[in-house]
Amino acid sequence: MNTLVLPQLIIVEILMVIIDSPQYPYRYKLSLGLISKWVFSKLGHHSFNSLICTLDKNKKGHLDLNKKGELEKHLDKKTCIIKSIDRITLSFPYDTLPLKLDRLHSRVIVIHRYGQIQSLTLTSLSMEISKDLFRFLSWFPNLKYLNVNLLGCTVDMVKIETITIPQLESLYLYGVNQITLITTLLTLLQSSLTLIVLDLDIYQNIEQLDEFLITYKAPNLRHFNIFHKFVFSGVKSLIENHKDTLQSVVYPTGIGNQVVELFEQLKYLQQTVVYFSSYSQLVRLFKFINQKPLFRKLTLYIFGQIKDKIDQISEDDLPDFRLTHLKSFIFPTNFPKPLFQSIMKYNSNSTTLTSLHIADIPDHESFLQFLKTNKSLVHLHFQPLFDSISKELQHSLSLLISKIPTLVTLSLLCVSRIRNISDIVIFQHLHESQSLNFIMFTSQFLSDDHQQTLESIAPRPPFEYVPLSPLVFIRNGIHYDQNHKKKHSINFFKLLV
Numbered sequence: 138m139n140t141l142v143l144p145q146l147i148i149v150e151i152l153m154v155i156i157d158s159p160q161y162p163y164r165y166k167l168s169l170g171l172i173s174k175w176v177f178s179k180l181g182h183h184s185f186n187s188l189i190c191t192l193d194k195n196k197k198g199h200l201d202l203n204k205k206g207e208l209e210k211h212l213d214k215k216t217c218i219i220k221s222i223d224r225i226t227l228s229f230p231y232d233t234l235p236l237k238l239d240r241l242h243s244r245v246i247v248i249h250r251y252g253q254i255q256s257l258t259l260t261s262l263s264m265e266i267s268k269d270l271f272r273f274l275s276w277f278p279n280l281k282y283l284n285v286n287l288l289g290c291t292v293d294m295v296k297i298e299t300i301t302i303p304q305l306e307s308l309y310l311y312g313v314n315q316i317t318l319i320t321t322l323l324t325l326l327q328s329s330l331t332l333i334v335l336d337l338d339i340y341q342n343i344e345q346l347d348e349f350l351i352t353y354k355a356p357n358l359r360h361f362n363i364f365h366k367f368v369f370s371g372v373k374s375l376i377e378n379h380k381d382t383l384q385s386v387v388y389p390t391g392i393g394n395q396v397v398e399l400f401e402q403l404k405y406l407q408q409t410v411v412y413f414s415s416y417s418q419l420v421r422l423f424k425f426i427n428q429k430p431l432f433r434k435l436t437l438y439i440f441g442q443i444k445d446k447i448d449q450i451s452e453d454d455l456p457d458f459r460l461t462h463l464k465s466f467i468f469p470t471n472f473p474k475p476l477f478q479s480i481m482k483y484n485s486n487s488t489t490l491t492s493l494h495i496a497d498i499p500d501h502e503s504f505l506q507f508l509k510t511n512k513s514l515v516h517l518h519f520q521p522l523f524d525s526i527s528k529e530l531q532h533s534l535s536l537l538i539s540k541i542p543t544l545v546t547l548s549l550l551c552v553s554r555i556r557n558i559s560d561i562v563i564f565q566h567l568h569e570s571q572s573l574n575f576i577m578f579t580s581q582f583l584s585d586d587h588q589q590t591l592e593s594i595a596p597r598p599p600f601e602y603v604p605l606s607p608l609v610f611i612r613n614g615i616h617y618d619q620n621h622k623k624k625h626s627i628n629f630f631k632l633l634v
Contacts, residue, residue, distance in 0.1 A: 149179050152169055162604065167218065181218045186223050195230070208244065221251060221252040230263055257284070262286065269293065275303075287311065306329055308330060313338060328357070335362070343365075364387070385407060406432060408432070410436040427460075444473050455475050458484075467492075471499070477495075485509075487513055488513050491513055511541055521551065524553050535562070539568075550579045561594045
């Protein structure tokens with residue numbers, strides 16, 4: 138009998154699929170490094186290359202940079218899977234920085250011995266670091282991605298003139314309250330930025346930022362997100378200034394009535410998160426995305442009077458809400474029933490829609506019909522209201538979901554109280570699916586008796602429960618010895634992102 142021998146590169150490709158999947162427990166992914174020395178080396182150089190560090194002594198489970206030699210002690214071990222570092226997540230105590238800046242710099246120099254840091258996430262800042270933020274960033278000359286939480290912090294802008302900061306491509310600023318900081322960074326990085334995310338904590342002199350954005354032009358900008366409750370004419374102008382480069386936009390809530398006119402100018406728009414309060418703009422949006430073959434992902438929020446208006450329209454009078462080119466549709470808010478019916482009706486035979494994420498199901502009949510005829514969904518997420526749907530309806534949902542030939546991931550979020558766990562029977566037929574690999578169930582209302590919950594709702598084999606939160610069931614489960622005698626070799630794995 139011949140034994141199938143897979144080439145090593147194919148084995149690594151298979152392992153990469155597992156590592157990139159969010160459904161598998163992280164400890165299991167790490168255990169893959171124990172397959173062989175060759176696999177250990179490959180994963181170390183290409184997959185596990187990020188660290189979570191802290192200077193906050195109250196943070197547990199993170200690499201403590203306060204301890205001299207701690208970093209080298211771990212990274213120099215043969216059993217440490219990290220062979221190259223390019224990403225760091227770092228947190229500081231909010232009050233006093235335990236280390237002087239020069240000693241902190243020495244720790245950063247040690248990190249650079251293990252790779253070129255291209256991604257830096259600062260989840261919290263101390264007052265000292267926030268004042269000297271630009272100096273701190275200058276220690277990372279190869280940095281391309283910066284994500285920093287500036288909530289409650291003030292950055293010293295005087296020193297920027299004497300410091301060279303890295304030419305970032307991606308800039309995330311959260312809780313920023315200094316207009317001069319925003320305008321200075323955007324100006325210094327104008328030629329290199331491809332992504333800008335601004336979460337503003339500014340309520341005064343906002344017109345200064347507005348005026349700056351009106352004329353701002355970054356030649357390589359492809360992604361722009363801004364979060365703020367006030368309307369900016371500057372945002373509208375900025376989008377128009379980048380009509381030849383923008384691929385994704387998260388649009389502020391206050392200017393939804395102008396959004397489609399702007400989108401129609403964007404040649405390469407592929408995805409957006411948008412908020413609507415105008416029915417006419419909503420209709421126009423669907424017409425627009427059906428004329429854009431490149432447009433792939435829509436996250437849609439509707440609010441205000443638009444819901445009442447749609448609820449008064451019969452299904453027959455609604456326009457064709459077809460999603461011709463869309464691959465992913467996310468509707469996080471409650472659906473007006475006629476709109477839901479129209480979308481289900483016109484997309485039941487879609488060959489392009491692969492991911493559907495919706496909140497409530499206002500009309501189960503149209504949803505069942507959609508599931509019955511759909512042949513393209515790979516990922517499905519919805520929120521079943523178990524206190525208001527019968528067991529018979531759950532059986533129907535379960536059976537039809539199991540027959541979707543392409544479905545790989547099913548995610549269920551329960552947002553209502555569960556009176557009796559035995560009333561949940563939506564898992565009844567899922568084991569019959571030939572394609573489904575992952576089932577996730579999330580609820581804050583599950584019984585404290587975990588074992589009783591599992592016995593009551595667990596799908597039948599080949600699905601097996603995997604200890605994660607939310608409840609996760611994986612086809613054929615995962616099998617590895619968590620108490621393996623070599624477990625000391627992965628003690629450091631918890632420090633990985």
